[in-house]
Amino acid sequence: MTTLTRPKRVLARRSVDGQLVLALVMIAGFVVIAVVGLFMQTQANTVNVADSLQPPSAEHLFGTDAQGRSVALRVAVGSGIAIVSATVAVLVGGALGLIVAIACGLGPRWLDAVLMRLADSVLAFPQLLLALAVTMALGTGLITANIGIIVTVVPVFARTLRAEALRSRNEPFVEAARTIGLSLPRIAVRHVTPYLSTTLIVQMAANFGNVVLILAGLSFIGVGAQPPTAEWGAMITDGLQNALTGQWWIGVAPGLALVLLVIAVNLLTDQLRHRFGARQRMS
Amino acid sequence: MPTYILRQVLGVLQTLLLSSIISFAVLRLLPGDPARLIVGPLAGQAALDAVREQLGLNDPVIVQYFDYVGGFLTGNWGYSYSNGADVTAVLAARLPATIELALYAFLFALVVAIVVATIASYRRGIVGALAKFFSLIGLGTPPFWLALVLLLVFSVNLKVLPGPSGRLTSFLQPPPTITGLYTVDALLSGNVVAFSDALAHLVLPAIALAVIPCAFLTRLLTANLEDAARGAFVTVVRSKGVSRWSTHTRHVLHNALLPTVSSSGVVLAALITGSVLVEEIFDWPGVGQVLVQGIQRQDFAVVQTFILLSAVIYVLVNLLVDVVVGFVDPRLRLQRAGS
Numbered sequence: 001m002t003t004l005t006r007p008k009r010v011l012a013r014r015s016v017d018g019q020l021v022l023a024l025v026m027i028a029g030f031v032v033i034a035v036v037g038l039f040m041q042t043q044a045n046t047v048n049v050a051d052s053l054q055p056p057s058a059e060h061l062f063g064t065d066a067q068g069r070s071v072a073l074r075v076a077v078g079s080g081i082a083i084v085s086a087t088v089a090v091l092v093g094g095a096l097g098l099i100v101a102i103a104c105g106l107g108p109r110w111l112d113a114v115l116m117r118l119a120d121s122v123l124a125f126p127q128l129l130l131a132l133a134v135t136m137a138l139g140t141g142l143i144t145a146n147i148g149i150i151v152t153v154v155p156v157f158a159r160t161l162r163a164e165a166l167r168s169r170n171e172p173f174v175e176a177a178r179t180i181g182l183s184l185p186r187i188a189v190r191h192v193t194p195y196l197s198t199t200l201i202v203q204m205a206a207n208f209g210n211v212v213l214i215l216a217g218l219s220f221i222g223v224g225a226q227p228p229t230a231e232w233g234a235m236i237t238d239g240l241q242n243a244l245t246g247q248w249w250i251g252v253a254p255g256l257a258l259v260l261l262v263i264a265v266n267l268l269t270d271q272l273r274h275r276f277g278a279r280q281r282m283s
Numbered sequence: 284m285p286t287y288i289l290r291q292v293l294g295v296l297q298t299l300l301l302s303s304i305i306s307f308a309v310l311r312l313l314p315g316d317p318a319r320l321i322v323g324p325l326a327g328q329a330a331l332d333a334v335r336e337q338l339g340l341n342d343p344v345i346v347q348y349f350d351y352v353g354g355f356l357t358g359n360w361g362y363s364y365s366n367g368a369d370v371t372a373v374l375a376a377r378l379p380a381t382i383e384l385a386l387y388a389f390l391f392a393l394v395v396a397i398v399v400a401t402i403a404s405y406r407r408g409i410v411g412a413l414a415k416f417f418s419l420i421g422l423g424t425p426p427f428w429l430a431l432v433l434l435l436v437f438s439v440n441l442k443v444l445p446g447p448s449g450r451l452t453s454f455l456q457p458p459p460t461i462t463g464l465y466t467v468d469a470l471l472s473g474n475v476v477a478f479s480d481a482l483a484h485l486v487l488p489a490i491a492l493a494v495i496p497c498a499f500l501t502r503l504l505t506a507n508l509e510d511a512a513r514g515a516f517v518t519v520v521r522s523k524g525v526s527r528w529s530t531h532t533r534h535v536l537h538n539a540l541l542p543t544v545s546s547s548g549v550v551l552a553a554l555i556t557g558s559v560l561v562e563e564i565f566d567w568p569g570v571g572q573v574l575v576q577g578i579q580r581q582d583f584a585v586v587q588t589f590i591l592l593s594a595v596i597y598v599l600v601n602l603l604v605d606v607v608v609g610f611v612d613p614r615l616r617l618q619r620a621g622s
Contacts, residue, residue, distance in 0.1 A: 117294075121301035124594040126552040128559070133590050136578065137312035213425055217560055220427050221575055236428050240564065244446060248435045255428030262423030 020271040026264035030257075034083050037076030037230075044073040044230050053247050062253040065235075066242060067228075071250055074230035075257050081231050082261060085146050086211040090204040093150045097157020098200060102188045104158070105165025116162065119155035127152045127210070128217050135223045142231065145224035149214050153207050160203055161196050168195045198276045205269040209262035216258055232258045288606055295602045299595060303355070306591040307348050310583065321364045355591060361584035365577060370588045374570055379463025380450060381562070381569030385554045386464070387485050388492035392550070395493075396500035397536075403501075404508035405531050414501060421498025427560040430491035434564070437487060445484050447566045452480050488565045492557040496550045503546060507539035514538065545608050548601040555593050 037044070048068035056063045062071035100119070104112040122130065127149075134148035135141075168174050168191075177187045218224035219233030227234050232254040239251020318334040319326075335341055339350050354360065360370035403414035438446040450465055451457060458468040458477050466485065469478035511517075512535050520530045558571035566572075570589065577585030 117297055118301060120294075121298045121305060121594075124298055124302045124598045125305075125590060126556045126593055126597065128556045129590050129593055132578070133306070133309045133586065136583075136586065137309045209423060213423070216425055217427070217556075220425075220560065222579060233425075233427075236425075236431060240431055243431055243435055244439060246439060248439075251428070251431045252435070255425065255431065258425060258428065259420065259423050263419055266419055266423060 019267055023264050023267035023271060026260065027268065030079050030083060030261050030264065033076045034080035037073070037078070037080045040073050041077055041230075044069060044077045045228055053242070055247075056249050063247070063249040065238060065250045066247075071235075071253050074235060075232070075254050077230040078232045078235060078254055079257060079261065081142070081225065081229070082212050082215065082258070085142065085215055086208050089146055089149050089153060089211045089215075090207050093153035093207070094157050094200055094204050096150070096154045097161055097203075098193065098196065100154065100158035101161030101165045101196065102192055104162045105169055105192065106184055106188055112162070112166075115158070119158050122152070122155045123159070125152070128214050131214055132218060132221065132223055135218060140223045140226065142219075142225040142229065145215060145218045148218070149211055152214070153211065156207060157200070157203055161199060164196050164199050165192060168192050171195070202269065202272045202276055205265060205272055209265045209269070212258065212262055212265075287609060291602055291605055295598055298598055302594045302598070303352050303591060304348070306587065306594070307351050309590075310351070310587050311344070311347075321362065355588075360588040363577070363582055363585050365580040365582040365585070366573070370584050373573060373585065374588070374592075377568055377570045377573055380567060381558050381571060383450075383464040383466065384485065384488055384492060384562070384567060384569060385558060387489040388554060388557070389496065389550070391489055392493040392497035392500055395497050396504055399501050400504035400508055401532060401536055404505050404512065404535075405528065411505075414505065418498040418501045418505075421494050422502070424494050424498075425560070426491050426494060426557045427564060429494055430488065430561050430564045433487045433491055444486055445480075447564060448484070449566045449568055450481060450484050451477065452484075455480055484565075488561055488567055491561045491564075492554065495557060496553045499549065499553065500543065504539060504543050507542050508535060511535045511538040541608060541612050545604060547604045548597055551600050552593075552597055555596075 046069065048064075051060075051064050051068035052066050054060055054064040054068075060070050060072060062075060064070055065074070100115055104115050125133075131145070131148035131152050134151050135145045138144035138147060173195075174187060174191055177191050182190075215224055216231070216233030216236070219231045220237050222237070225231030225234050227238065235254040236251045239247075239249075239254070242250050318331055318338055318340060321338075322330050322334050339347055342350070358371055360374070362368075363370045363373050366373045399414050399417070403411045434446060437444040445452065455477055458465060458472050458474050461468045461471050465481035466478055469475075469481055508531075512531070514535075516538075517530060517535060520534050521527065525533075555571075558569060559574050560571070561567070562569045562571035563575045573585055574589045576582075577589075
């Protein structure tokens with residue numbers, strides 16, 4: 001028996017490492033592409049009608065769109081937009097969710113009940129639709145779309161972190177901190193926050209891909225980034241207009257980049273969960 | 284059991300109350316004057332004031348909120364100026380198209396998920412890894428992009444399926460309305476041509492809509508199957524001489540399905556969101572298309588109703604599922620009450 005199980009276990013561990021490396025390499029690749037895109041923003045928006053609707057070639061990796069702009073360059077700019085927007089959304093959303101969770105965990109019971117009921121009622125709306133309504137209320141655009149997305153992810157963070165925060169209340173280190181007379185804010189910042197940090201990091205990774213998808217969806221419908229911004233969702237809308245006449249590359253390229261980024265981040269999330277042993281529900 | 288149901292219902296009522304306040308607050312924040320949108324840019328001040336009064340925009344906020352909730356509950360969902368009809372009538376006319384699309388997408392997702400998850404949890408290793416890989420891709424694929432790719436492959440290049448042309452080819456008469464679902468109505472009235480045409484129009488949008496629910500269900504069901512396979516009953520059944528495969532499909536699968544049903548709400552939300560993203564691409568005349576067109580034409584009455592309605596449906600389906608699942612399996616009831 002032992003000779004049979006041993007090699008299997010080694011194999012399993014190695015494949016886990018391989019997935020982690022793959023995810024990190026893909027994410028690093030996207031960051032490099034995004035940085036390149038950052039310096040090419042003006043070129044990516046330069047209209048050149050003479051070059052319009054060129055198929056993919058050595059000169060234009062993913063061809064050009066109806067205005068003769070290089071699709072590859074615009075995908076690069078788009079990865080910057082996606083990465084920065086999603087990072088901001090999970091950082092701000094995560095921080096706000098953390099505050100709510102700690103208030104639930106350390107505060108009075110009625111506060112916990114009220115906040116969780118509120119979180120439930122926000123979670124009752126499909127994420128994309130609530131983000132859409134908030135974005136429209138604030139006026140369409142990339143920044144307002146991000147605010148809309150943050151509103152929808154805060155309760156997701158709050159719900160998962162709250163369970164941990166409640167558990168921390170009975171941990172010896174929190175009881176000890178109370179006994180020596182530390183103030184509640186100090187316990188929250190110095191003792192409970194570090195306790196929640198692994199869960200917070202896993203949740204940030206878990207929500208990242210979802211946020212990228214929602215932002216693209218909002219821009220696709222027309223309430224997120226507005227053309228001529230090289231945002232992936234807006235580029236797919238653009239690509240739809242040319243799809244039926246055969247210029248497939250305009251819409252396919254940004255979507256492919258989006259799928260790859262989300263896969264990379266979700267792969268990383270699985271590995272983080274695996275490592276930190278956090279068995280959270282899929283969100 | 285009755286106290287369990289009562290507690291669930293009370294909780295749901297609180298949630299719905301707060302949800303209605305949230306959606307009302309967002310409505311109030313919307314820029315622009317709804318009255319101006321209805322009368323048009325050329326109307327005079329008198330006409331504008333009349334419509335403002337009619338809409339109750341001059342009342343105190345509290346009164347407006349109660350009007351809004353009262354109107355919502357009595358099915359009076361406002362006037363959609365871009366469609367020139369009441370929102371209730373617009374949504375009712377378009378609901379069958381969305382239900383038909385979502386139904387096929389759901390069935391497709393469910394069948395694929397059950398087959399893939401059963402095989403993946405029975406034979407881990409390569410097959411299991413492949414299933415995991417596909418659900419990873421599925422969860423990262425935006426439905427509107429998949430719709431574009433499917434159209435390019437099957438409609439533009441292979442020319443085997445119709446392009447974005449709604450529910451039926453334009454020269455065909457829709458079958459007589461019985462259920463509102465074209466495929467069912469066509470079959471009931473014996474119209475084979477309309478049936479196959481309607482089905483051909485359904486394939487691509489249904490697959491695009493199904494991808495995320497399918498990936499989600501596959502992942503969840505595989506995990507539940509692996510959990511259930513560790514149960515003590517498996518050893519008992521196996522020791523009675525039942526083969527591993529029929530233990531897996533007859534006993535383990537049954538035990539894994541019920542906890543999967545608990546997350547129907549997530550699948551429903553994915554279908555609602557997906558219909559918003561996919562319908563416009565295929566020119567599918569459903570409620571998702573009305574929403575997207577409503578956004579583009581600043582028709583807030585439609586947007587408002589759709590969003591609150593989706594929350595209400597989501598919460599009610601979750602309540603129903605909780606009660607039914609709790610009735611069938613008391614262990615899950617205790618779990619839910621404890622959390």
